[in-house]
Amino acid sequence: MNAANLQKAQELVHRFPKKSSALIPILHLVEDEFGYIPEAEVQTVADVMGVTPAYVESVLTFYTLFHRQPTGKYLVQVCRGLSCQLNGADELSHFLHDELGVQRNGTTDDGLFTVEEVECIALCKDAPAVQINLEFYPRMTKEQLKAFLDQAAKEVTSGA
Ligand code: FES
Structure with missing residues (x-):
């Protein structure tokens, strides 16, 4: 964690009556900084919280909103809930996977797009x-979606 986030994390630990309540907000700080939760940061978070790395890992495996691997610049998450399933979510997922040439929950080789079902x-x-x-x-x-993909790729190509 950078120094600013480390300070925020330490403040969070003291903000909650129960120290463990700070874990999720601290993990969000890490995810926002790195785009995922690097292995080394698990130890940092554990040290700040005064818990074991295994405890941090157990929370990370429970909450799928945290990423353990780097994601693309654009994280495209397609809802797979019932209402969305009944209204074409599968079609959107298949379109994205075909268009970008990625597997389920995969990232394009250029690191631009990650597609997930959530x-x-x-x-x-x-x-x-x-x-x-x-x-x-x-x-x-x-x-x-096609318009978004084209626009995002164009911005990256032009350096915008
Ligand atoms: S099912 Fe609720 S937003 Fe997709």
């Missing part, structure tokens, strides 16, 4: 829903 992202009434990095996209279509 549980409900709370946009059920606007299914199928997709989340790209921190933005939510209700009623997503293949055409909109």
Whole structure:
């Protein structure tokens, strides 16, 4: 963790009546800094929290929202909840995998895109829903996804 996040993590530990409540917010700090939770940071988090690395690992394996491997610049998450499944989520997933040439939960060779299927992202009434990095996209279509992929690739090519 960088110095600023380390300080934030130490503050979080003292902010909660129960020290262990700070773990998830601290893991979010790490994920935001690195884009995933590197192995070395598990020890750092354990030290800050005063717990064992095994405890941190147990939380990491329970919460699938944390990544253990680097993800692409664009993390495209397709909801696989029931409402989205009934409204074309599978079609969106297949489209993305075919278009980008990646396996399920895979990252493109250029490190630009990671495609994941995730549980409900709370946009059920606007299914199928997709989340790209921190933005939510209700009623997503293949055409909109194609436009996004093309635009993102163009921005990277042009250095924008
Ligand atoms: S089922 Fe997809 S947003 Fe809830």
